[in-house]
Amino acid sequence: MTSHGGGRLDVLVAGAGPTGLTLALSAHDHGARVRIVDRRPDECRHSRAFLVQPRTLEVLRPYGIAEDLVVHAAPARVHLHLHGRCLPVDAGRLRLPRTAFPRFLLVRQGEVELFLRRALRARGVEVEWGTNLHSIRTGDDGVVGVGTRDGCPTRIGSRFLAGCDGTASTVRRAAGISWNGAAYPQKILLADIELDGDLHPGVAHIAIHRRGVLFLLPLGDVARWRVVTAQQPNRSPASGERRFVQQLLDEAQLPADVTEVAWSEWVQIEHRLASRYQSGPIFLAGDAAHTCSPAGGQGMNTGIQDAANLGWKLAYSAAGRTQDVSALLRSYEQERRPVGRHVVSLSDALFRAEAGPDPVCSLVRHAFSRAGAPLVPPLLRAPLLSAPALRVLAQFDRRYRHSPLSIGTAGTGRTMDHWIVTRPAAPGTRIPDDEVTVDGAPRRLQELTATPAVHVLLHRDTRWQAPGRAGHRLRIHRIGSWPGTGIAIVRPDGYVGFRSTTGTAGAVEWLEMIGALPG
Structure with a gap:
């Protein structure tokens, strides 16, 4: 070799x-x-x-990437176009709780x-x-x-x-x-274009109409704007690429003229799983x-x-x-x-x-484009309505409950810190970004665990001595704001691997199982 x-x-x-x-x-x-x-x-x-999701930023944080992406992201301003009506959307309202990265990023x-x-x-x-x-x-x-x-x-x-x-x-x-699955009949058109017209610069424009959805993003690689939209295979730019893209913008009722198509590509998309x-x-x-x-x-x-x-x-x-x-x-x-x-x-x-x-999808899109504008502001102002959908898109609810690496022992007692005994921090779930106390100072959980290692979180009164010395693979933290004698072990990818609400029995065996103890 x-x-x-x-x-x-x-x-x-x-x-x-x-x-x-x-x-x-x-x-x-x-x-x-x-x-x-x-x-x-x-x-x-x-x-x-x-689009970069909050969960992706969480897993990239230990490697020093997340902060760079936040700084270089495009402004989160969106204009929704419905049947010629422009509706500014305050994307800043779409914030997820209990994370260091509450927003989706355009990057x-x-x-x-x-x-x-x-x-x-x-x-x-x-x-x-x-x-x-x-x-x-x-x-x-x-x-x-x-x-x-x-x-x-x-x-x-x-x-x-x-x-x-x-x-x-x-x-x-x-x-x-x-490689199981199939190709879609539609293709995705990607095009970098220049425009002249009455569209706000630096804003992501989303137009919903009968034929579909057109995205106009201020993120072109070789021109100012990027067009993204799905098209049927029988719709080809036979009359010229610029005229074809102009036709798409006209159908979406976007008030702009295409002055240049700097680059374009048709992408065949599929739905497949190995x-x-x-x-x-x-x-x-x-x-x-x-x-x-x-x-x-x-x-x-x-x-x-x-x-x-x-x-x-x-x-x-x-x-x-x-x-x-x-x-x-x-x-x-x-x-x-x-x-x-x-x-x-x-x-x-x-x-x-x-x-x-199909006619049903076309009818729903057409109806929403004509009558949906009044529904958007209330949805954005109601976190209880928007938060579940955002969590799904952000992949915060992905759990490894049935993984062989997700191990927990039974325990009760109301002296435990709330996140340890509630559902979000069961073995196989991501840790939230709650505030805790370490060495008498406030810290955030996701900051505390944002280094490439396995992190052992000891409750205030827990007695436990790790075999050998903690090193680059293993970091140990005592959480002063958590009463009791429990322990939680966080994997390098930010998921709880082991949890015990009373005592530390089984913790060493879990660390040995994954190879986190010093050699």
């Missing part, structure tokens, strides 16, 4: 999109030797995703990738462009990728291979994993494991969260300290494939409502 950086390679990542970059970063920061390759000659490509996929590449480069890891894996061979000691780099033969050996190489994944095909996420030392993540419509902005975010789940597990398994390596690795598919299935189903339902050609 080949080596890298003076030692054995632990994780080879195929694909340098948001998923692959996050996976390489996560695995590296948890101690793995990593290489990341991509068949493209360089990083240049047009963005296809623009180009290209910028997400840029910040991830910079973070990897700062750690000495560069994307190896122009590297195309043609075949994969597995053995007792790992996997070997065989292919070319800049036209020359290359072989890369590694303990694990992560296929993050998109919907046409070479890794998935080589692993013999089936039959497995793992085959021996080979794993799939992101669009290689699931693909869906762009409705709801789920695709890129789900891939990044796949990577945050898998990266630390590969690193801990490669270190050889886990009690049961196969169980830790199997937990990735057990936890993330149900999420992928749900995301594909949710996006499919949203896309059919947004762009479905």
Whole structure:
């Protein structure tokens, strides 16, 4: 096997999109030797995703990415266009509670990738462009990728291979994993354009009409505006691209003239799910494991969260300290494939409502475009109505309750801190960003756990001594504002793994199971 950086390679990542970059970063920061390759000659490509969810920001925070994305996000101003009526929407009202990142962000996929590449480069890891894996061979000691780099033969050996190489994944095909689902009859038009007219600049415009929904975003890669809309295959720009895009804006009753189409692309979209996420030392993540419509902005975010789940597990398994390596690795598919299935189903339902050609969908869109304007302000002013939908889109309700890594012991007592005994912090759920007291000072939970490690949270009166010394894999915090003798252990991806409301029995065994104790 080949080596890298003076030692054995632990994780080879195929694909340098948001998923692959996050996976390489996560695995590296948890101690793995990593290489990341991509068949493209360089990083240049047009963005296809623009929405970053709060949960995605939470999982990126330990790697120093989240704050950069918040700073560089486009202003969250939205104008909703309904049958020629422009309705300004105060997106600032759409805030999620108990998180350090209460808002959805408008950020180009290209910028997400840029910040991830910079973070990897700062750690000495560069994307190896122009590297195309043609075949994969597995053995007792790992996997070997065989292919070319800049036209020359290359072989890369590694303990694990992560296929993050998109919907046409070479890794998935080589692993013999089936790709279940179908293509939509519609295609997505992406176009970067310049406009002249009466549209507010720097605002995301969303127009709902009988044929569907048209998004006009101030986030073009090579022009000021990006058009995103679904179209039937029989609607082609035979009369010229600029006239065709102008026709789309006219149908949506947007008061603007297209002066230039700087770039455009028709994208075939599908709804598919891999039959497995793992085959021996080979794993799939992101669009290689699931693909869906762009409705709801789920695709890129789900891939990044796949990577945050898998990266630390590969690193801990490669270190050889886990009690049961196969169980830790199997937990990735057990936890993330149900999420992928749900995301594909949710996006499919949203896309059919947004762009479905059947008469019922068309009638509902037409009725809402004509009569829905009065309904929007009350919905935005009523958190009880909007919050559940926002939580679903933000993936805050994704739980790993049935994972083998989600372990809790029974306990009662009203002296426990409220978040430990209530549903949001049961094993397998994300921790909320509540305020706690540590060493007599106020801290936020998500800030306290925002380093790449396993975090042990001891209640004020808990007596517990971790075997060995806490190190980069294990951080221990005593929460002075939590009375009682309980313990909670937070995984590197921000989910509660172990919880006991009375005592610490089972905590050491859980840490040994995942390999978090110092060697």
